Amino acid sequence: MKPKTLRFRVSNTEYYIIKNKANYAGITTSEFLRAIALDYNLSYKLTEEEIEIYKELNKYADNFRRIGNLFKLGDSTKVKEISIETAQLIRDHLNRLKI
Template identity: 70%
Template sequence: MKKTKKIEFRVTLTEYLIIQKKAKETGCSTSEFLRNTALGYNVTYKLTEEEIEVYKELNKFADNFRRIGNLFKLGDTTAVKETAVSTALLIREHLNKLI
């Protein structure tokens, strides 16, 4: 449906900056953010590319730990050790990027 009506209201500079920041964090325009908020719609946070990459890496770690658990259940201690060491090295590599 075409939006034809306009609503204006005044805010302080601080309120304006907060609204702008929150709208940007959700990936919405200011109008879309305020409309969704006023109508009670769920306004979700939009992940940045960097955050998406972090989640992908965490998913790899989770897969490795699942593999370790499965190998441990099977009693394959050699594979458990190898997988645990490779996972630890992968984690260390990523932690070193933060330093």
């Protein structure tokens, strides 16, 4: 429970900008303003479309890893290295998003 209240004036435009940014971050206006004022790290929630894209990328990463494993069994061409590297890049990106 936070016992203190701060009040300040904003224009209509500022009000809607702040509200929209808080909604985009998936938090309340109070949480948003507190985070901005205290230099907290804000992470914005993904849209449904973005989540679907990252799920698809996750499938691609699995497929590239499988391709790399097949090449490990015999063929040592540059394709193996590129496939493994690509899968790792996708995986690293997904891990940063914690999906």
